[in-house]
Amino acid sequence: xxxxxxxxxxxxxxxxxxxxxxxxxxxxxxxxxxxxxxxxxxxxxxxxxxxxxxxxxxxxxxxxxxxxxxxxxxxxxxxxxxxxxxxxxxxxxxxxxxxxxxxxxxxxxxxxxxxxxxxxxxxxxxxxxxxxxxxxxxxxxxxxxxxxxxxxxxxxxxxxxxxxxxxxxxxxxxxxxxxxxxxxxxxxxxxxxxxxxxxxxxxx
Numbered sequence: 768x769x770x771x772x773x774x775x776x777x778x779x780x781x782x783x784x785x786x787x788x789x790x791x792x793x794x795x796x797x798x799x800x801x802x803x804x805x806x807x808x809x810x811x812x813x814x815x816x817x818x819x820x821x822x823x824x825x826x827x828x829x830x831x832x833x834x835x836x837x838x839x840x841x842x843x844x845x846x847x848x849x850x851x852x853x854x855x856x857x858x859x860x861x862x863x864x865x866x867x868x869x870x871x872x873x874x875x876x877x878x879x880x881x882x883x884x885x886x887x888x889x890x891x892x893x894x895x896x897x898x899x900x901x902x903x904x905x906x907x908x909x910x911x912x913x914x915x916x917x918x919x920x921x922x923x924x925x926x927x928x929x930x931x932x933x934x935x936x937x938x939x940x941x942x943x944x945x946x947x948x949x950x951x952x953x954x955x956x957x958x959x960x961x962x963x964x965x966x967x968x969x970x971x
Contacts, residue, residue, distance in 0.1 A: 821966070822900060825911065828959060829896040832914070837890030844883040847874050867948025868929070869936040877928050881921055889917050908967055915960035922956040 842857040843850070850858045851872045865871040870878040892914050899907035929936060929949075938944045 825963060826897055826900045828963075829893045829900070829911075829914070832918070833890055833893035833897065836885050836893060840882050841886040841890060843871065844879070844886045847871070847879050847882075864948055864952075867937055867941075867944040867952075870929075873936075875936075877924070881925060885918075885921055889914055889921075892917075911963055912967060915963045918956045919960040919964070922953055922960075925953060926957075 839857060843861055850861050861871050892910060896907065896910040896914055899910055937949045
């Protein structure tokens with residue numbers, strides 16, 4: 768629901784933080800994607816050809832996941848109890864995101880457990896997958912399956928638990944806090960892992 772009564776300066780501040788969050792994520796993707804674009808020049812595959820486009824995209828995805836899981840979500844798993852009063856950058860990032868899901872500032876049990884598993888399991892596994900693809904390890908597709916299944920399972924539980932609570936922790940229908948923060952930023956971990964699982968049959 769729109770809050771038409773909020774002061775203009777408060778609305779402007781919220782819009783500024785939203786833009787900053789988008790720019791921050793764009794910089795992360797760009798900084799990781801640019802060097803990964805160069806992989807095709809020196810990393811051969813097991814079939815004697817250069818690393819293909821889809822495989823480079825998968826490597827980029829796992830690199831981004833490793834950063835998000837290991838650093839951003841890792842911060843939450845360690846400092847979830849002090850985030851509401853902390854002024855550090857990552858705590859501010861989580862407080863901004865909590866406008867779409869307040870479970871992140873009330874130390875909700877499921878959220879803490881889910882993010883801890885994600886940070887300390889799927890984070891390192893994602894970086895391991897990057898290494899496995901770049902060095903053409905035979906187990907790289909096994910890692911892809913394990914990580915994708917874990918991400919898919921966690922994202923489904925994330926949405927379903929909030930649905931069972933009647934979206935009590937989010938501003939249901941809000942274009943930014945609900946549809947962008949809560950839905951879009953998390954549905955990626957359903958769509959992309961599902962695509963990666965389905966693509967395993969083709970060995971892209």
